[in-house]
Amino acid sequence: MLSDALDHLVRGIVDNPDDVTVRPRAQRGRNPRYEDRAEMLEVRVNPDDLGRVIGRSGRTATALRTVLQALSGQQNIRIDFVDVDRRR
Incomplete structure (x- = not known):
């Protein structure tokens, strides 16, 4: 649900909405003590739109x-x- 909402918001901002992808991502090096601490979402956009999204x-x-x-x-x-x- 959150990734869908973020996808919708970002597509409304950028000039190249077909290049937008939002996906959950596992955090590397997480401390098991804080396992439920945060959900991470990765947003990929066209390089021309990165400044617009930020x-x-x-x-x-x-x-x-x-x-x-x-x-x-x-x-x-x-x-x-x-x-x-x-x-990467």
């Missing part, structure tokens, strides 16, 4: 995180914004 001084990204936090209730959410050309 916004000036990160305001758009912060707003997206705030909306998802409100939708999730008390669940912690972490969102990573990645351009589609980024290599």
Whole structure:
């Protein structure tokens, strides 16, 4: 549900909505003590849209995180914004 909401919001912001993908991602190196601490969502966008999604001084990204936090209730959410050309 949260990934669908984030997908809808991001597609409304970007110029290339077909390049947007939102998927849950496992956090590496997590401490088992904090296993239920946060859900991580990874947003991949076209490189031309990355600045638009992050916004000036990160305001758009912060707003997206705030909306998802409100939708999730008390669940912690972490969102990573990645351009589609980024290599790991």
